[in-house]
Amino acid sequence: MSAAQASxxxxxxxxxxxxxxxxxxxxxxxxxxxxxxxALLGKTGAxxxxxxxxxxxxxxxxxxxxxxxxxxxxxxxxxxxxKLAVSFQTDRLLPWxxxxxxxxxxxxxxxxxxxxxxxxxREWLARVKLEGAEDKYVHELSGGMRQRVSLARALAVxxxxxxxxxxxxxxxxxxxxxxxxxxxxxVRQVGKTCVFVTHRIDDALEMADRILVLAAPARLAIEEHIxxxxxxxxxxxxxxxxxxxxxxxxxxxx
Amino acid sequence: xxxxxxxxKQVIGLFTRLRPHAGEPAAxxxxxxxxxxxxxxxxxxxxxxxxxxxxxxxxxxPSPLVVLKSxxxxxxxxxxHIWITLARxxxxxxxxxxxxxxxxxxxxxxxxxxxxxxxxIIIDTGIPALSWMLIAVFWFKNPEARIFFILTLILVPFYxxxxxxxxRALSRDLVDMIESFRPSRVQVLRYLVGPHIVPYVFLTxxxxxxYAIRMAIFAELVASAVGIGSRMSLAQSxxxxxxxxxxxxxxxxxxxxxxxxxxxxxRKLLKWRPExxxx
Numbered sequence: 001m002s003a004a005q006a007s008x009x010x011x012x013x014x015x016x017x018x019x020x021x022x023x024x025x026x027x028x029x030x031x032x033x034x035x036x037x038x039a040l041l042g043k044t045g046a047x048x049x050x051x052x053x054x055x056x057x058x059x060x061x062x063x064x065x066x067x068x069x070x071x072x073x074x075x076x077x078x079x080x081x082x083k084l085a086v087s088f089q090t091d092r093l094l095p096w097x098x099x100x101x102x103x104x105x106x107x108x109x110x111x112x113x114x115x116x117x118x119x120x121x122r123e124w125l126a127r128v129k130l131e132g133a134e135d136k137y138v139h140e141l142s143g144g145m146r147q148r149v150s151l152a153r154a155l156a157v158x159x160x161x162x163x164x165x166x167x168x169x170x171x172x173x174x175x176x177x178x179x180x181x182x183x184x185x186x187v188r189q190v191g192k193t194c195v196f197v198t199h200r201i202d203d204a205l206e207m208a209d210r211i212l213v214l215a216a217p218a219r220l221a222i223e224e225h226i227x228x229x230x231x232x233x234x235x236x237x238x239x240x241x242x243x244x245x246x247x248x249x250x251x252x253x254x
Numbered sequence: 255x256x257x258x259x260x261x262x263k264q265v266i267g268l269f270t271r272l273r274p275h276a277g278e279p280a281a282x283x284x285x286x287x288x289x290x291x292x293x294x295x296x297x298x299x300x301x302x303x304x305x306x307x308x309x310x311x312x313x314x315x316p317s318p319l320v321v322l323k324s325x326x327x328x329x330x331x332x333x334x335h336i337w338i339t340l341a342r343x344x345x346x347x348x349x350x351x352x353x354x355x356x357x358x359x360x361x362x363x364x365x366x367x368x369x370x371x372x373x374x375i376i377i378d379t380g381i382p383a384l385s386w387m388l389i390a391v392f393w394f395k396n397p398e399a400r401i402f403f404i405l406t407l408i409l410v411p412f413y414x415x416x417x418x419x420x421x422r423a424l425s426r427d428l429v430d431m432i433e434s435f436r437p438s439r440v441q442v443l444r445y446l447v448g449p450h451i452v453p454y455v456f457l458t459x460x461x462x463x464x465y466a467i468r469m470a471i472f473a474e475l476v477a478s479a480v481g482i483g484s485r486m487s488l489a490q491s492x493x494x495x496x497x498x499x500x501x502x503x504x505x506x507x508x509x510x511x512x513x514x515x516x517x518x519x520x521r522k523l524l525k526w527r528p529e530x531x532x533x
Contacts, residue, residue: 056434058430058433077436078436080436081435081436082436084434084436085434085435086431086434088427088430088431090427092427092428092430092431094428094445094446094449095526095527096449096450096452096524096526096527097449097526098526105432105435105445106435108445109432109435109436109437109441109445110435137525137526138526139526139528157435
């Protein structure tokens with residue numbers, strides 16, 4: 001492992017954030033290393049989205065420091081161009097673009113010629129199992145297909161970090177489960193670093209190497225590690241599930 | 255209250271349900287019905303003209319045949335006037351579209367400038383077209399400048415306000431999505447704002463085209479010695495009502511052709527938009 005890979009790709013150090021008088025994030029610290037898939041798990045109002053927005057660079061912290069790929073994502077917003085990609089809770093596809101052109105959007109913003117962007121986007125659509133749907137417009141796609149395009153759009157730019165903001169929560173249980181499995185498989189294959197926000201314990205158990213359970217206002221309640229072997233161990237997962245549920249206040253949100 | 259019709263069609267209370275993806279056959283049926291209605295209305299109007307023309311003098315209502323002959327004669331001998339009017343219209347609409355879009359984008363982008371521009375445009379919309387026509391006669395010697403000035407001042411506000419409305423309707427979610435890729439301002443305009451406002455530009459064009467034709471003719475009548483408006487003025491002063499009616503028919507048909515062409519272009523460029531139909 002190189003020195004660059006050993007150092008954290010994302011680092012939050014004693015980060016606090018208030019909205020008005022309301023404390024949303026309370027001295028939160030955590031690090032994410034290269035290739036890790038980390039879940040930020042918590043109930044609604046636990047501050048997950050605030051943390052996600054700080055990682056995206058759309059809001060600044062009041063105290064402490066946030067570093068993403070070596071820069072402050074808010075103050076050096078443009079420095080993360082091409083290094084960070086986000087998939088949101090809703091697909092947020094552009095309705096006037098086909099599935100292929102939606103997946104190519106990030107690449108075009110990075111300045112890739114249209115033909116090359118479309119070629120790469122086509123490969124990514126195939127990886128997320130959307131062969132044959134390239135020319136379909138958004139209204140011709142199902143909810144699950146749209147979310148797959150959204151994931152392809154994020155991964156196609158070959159970012160160092162992928163942020164997922166409740167990307168599977170709007171889908172039905174079966175579609176969500178399939179998509180989670182496919183996504184984590186692809187992310188592990190290409191070795192991306194991923195932070196995802198969820199309120200579902202099952203999402204976190206299925207996808208994450210590490211689960212950070214947040215309790216309102218976003219402070220770290222517990223941290224769980226899950227190896228590939230442990231992910232196959234139902235008894236172990238049940239124990240982790242119980243610990244997380246206790247830390248979240250006894251019941252799963254949502 | 256929901257109920258199921260025998261054919262499986264769901265009816266919700268007094269209102270029918272919107273079907274966003276099932277519009278194509280219904281749209282084709284609607285177009286056919288509209289075409290039939292148009293033919294019926296035109297035939298009825300011509301029949302009414304023919305009947306009235308038998309009871310009143312020719313200078314009040316000539317027969318449709320005389321009007322059509324006059325129309326063919328005008329199309330043969332007055333082509334230069336037709337092209338001048340069309341060129342004036344095309345130049346004014348194109349220029350107004352560009353300036354209106356720019357003003358709309360500026361209003362949507364720069365909050366500091368927005369209230370000033372908006373006030374200016376709203377004041378402009380309150381000024382009667384006739385005032386601009388008379389002012390243009392005082393201000394400009396060149397008739398082309400007069401007509402261009404009049405049409406531009408009348409049309410720009412429509413484009414500016416509609417494009418601004420379009421920008422206001424832009425989803426915050428889409429802005430956040432594109433911002434997550436860290437684009438430049440030009441890229442945001444190119445990939446997000448530009449395509450988003452295209453339907454608003456089409457809507458404005460379809461709305462103003464008939465109005466623009468009327469204003470162009472009116473402006474030519476007041477401010478120019480050439481063009482269809484000036485020919486209509488001449489026909490009126492020489493008691494040739496058949497020519498007035500002939501030019502009127504030409505303008506109506508021209509309006510329908512332009513509307514059809516814009517609608518065709520709109521369908522081609524906005525094919526991504528699902529057609530909704532109410533059943």
